[in-house]
Amino acid sequence: MASFPDSVNENDLGKAKFIGELLVPAAPFDRKSAQETWTVAFAPDGSYFAWSQGHCIVKLIPWSKCLKNFSLGQAGESPNASGPRHMSNQINDGSQLISVATEPPEHTIDCGAIVWGLAFGSSVPEKQSRCVNIEWHRFKFGQDQLLLATGLNNGRIKIWDVYTGRLLLNLMDHTDVVRDLNFAPDGSLMLVSASRDKTLRVWDLKDDGNMVKVLRGHQHWVYCSAFSPDSSILCSVGAGKAVFLWNMDKYTLIRKLEGHHNDVVSCEFSPDGALLATASYDTRVLVWDHHKATILLELGHLFPPPSPIFAGGSNDRWVRYVSFCPNGRHIASITDDRLVRFWSIEERAPEAIGPLNDGLCCAFSADGSVLAAGTRDGSVHFYECPRSVATLQHMCRMALRRVMTTQQVEALPIPSPLCDFLTYKVI
Secondary structure, three states, rough: EEEEOOOOHHHOOOEEEEEEEHHHHHHHHOOOOOOOOOEEEEOOOOOOOEOOOOOOOOOOOOOOHHHOOOOOOOOOOEEEOOOOOOHEEEEOOOOOOOOOOHHHHHEEOOOOOOOOEEEEEEEEOOOOOOOOOOOOOOOOOOOEEEEEEEEEEEOOOEEEEOOOOOOEEEEOOOOOOEEEEOOOOOOOOOOEEEEOOOOEEEEEEEOEEEEEEEOOOOOEEEEEEEEEOOOEEEEEEOOOOOOOEOOOOOOOOOOEOOOOOOOOEEEEEEEOOOEEEEEOOOOEEEEEEEOEEEEEEEEEOOOOOOOOOOOOOOOOEEEEEEEEEEOOEEEEEEEOOEEEEEOOOOOOOOOEEEEEOOEEEEEEEEOOEEEEEOOOOOEEEEEEEOOOOOOOHHHHHHHOOOOOHHHHHHHHOOOHHHHHHHOOOOO
C-alpha cells in the first residue's frame, strides 16, 4: 500500500520546512507512560503557545520567545504581509497593535492529572452572558485577561489565568476523560467540553463557570468539537462514523453527516465558516459543505483507497488530527504513517510533506505561518506552512462566505460558474 496515488511522485512534492522543536526534560519523568502531548494550542492574539507535555504538566511559553529560536523565513514574517512582522514586539488587543516593553512571563502548570484538552479564551466585555443570574459574580473577566482551560483525565476542567499562572475555576461535572475543549470565538467565554462520558457540556465562564447545557447524542466517546467562526454551530465527532452538527443558540442537534467508514477523531471549520474538515481512522480527511451535508473534497492517505471493510478496522494510516490554516487555503493532517501533510484546498494531492514520528495533534499559529505538531514522546515539532499569496478571488470569496450560507449564495442572481466558485464546488 502506498501513501500517494500512482500519478503522484513523492520526490516531486514540496518538503515541509522543519523549523524547530520543544523537548520535554528527560528527568525526573518516567519516559514509559503518560508522557504524550495530546494537545497543543496558540493564543488567539499570538502571545502564547501552550502544550501538554505529559505527566500532568502544561507549559506556557511566549510565542515570541519560540520564534527567536526558529529558522522561520524571516523571523515570524506573515506570508501575507509586505514586510517582516516581529511578534515579539506586538500584541493584538482586538482593535490595534500595541507595543509592549517586556516579554510576557513563561509558566509551568501542574494540573494534578494527565492533560488531554487545552483551549485559550479571552473576553469581550460588551458580549453579554447567557446566564440568568446577573446580580453577582465571583469573577469579572476583562478584555485584557487571557484564560487557559485544561481538560483532565479525571473528568475535571481547570481554568487558569495565563499571565499569572493562577488557578481560577475547577469544573467537575464530567465523569470521564475530558478529551477536548473549545471556547466560542465570539468572546462570550462560553466553553464546550467533549468527554469520554459520551457527552458535550456547555459552560459559561462569565457566570463563574456554571454549566449551561449537556448535549447528548453520541453513543460512545466524544473525541473532538469545533465552533463555527460565528459561534452559531458546533461540530462534534467521536467513536462512531457520524459527524454531529449542533445549533448553539437552541442547543439542539441540526443533523448528522454520514460519509466516514471508521471513528471520526478530529474536526475544524474553515476561517470563513463555509467548509468543515473531518479526520477519521478510515485513512481520509473529508471536506464538507456542512450547510448542504455534501462532501466537496476527499483527501486520501492510503492508495489504492481501502475498501470500507478495511478502512473500518486497524490500518497503518489512521488520521489523528486535521487543522485549517487561518489563510483558508491550506489544511494540515497528522497520520500514523509518520508524515505530516499540508494540503491546498485546490488539490487532491499534498502540497508539502514532512517527517513526523508518532504525531498526535496539530495547530496553526494565529497568523498561519507555523504548524505545531505534538507527539507521543511529549515533544512538539514546528513546521513552516507553505507560503503563497492568496488571490483576490479567494479573499473576496472568504469575505462573502463569512456572512452567507450556501443556500443564500445559490439564491443570488449570478452566473453558475461564479456560484460554483463561491460555494467551493470549483476549488
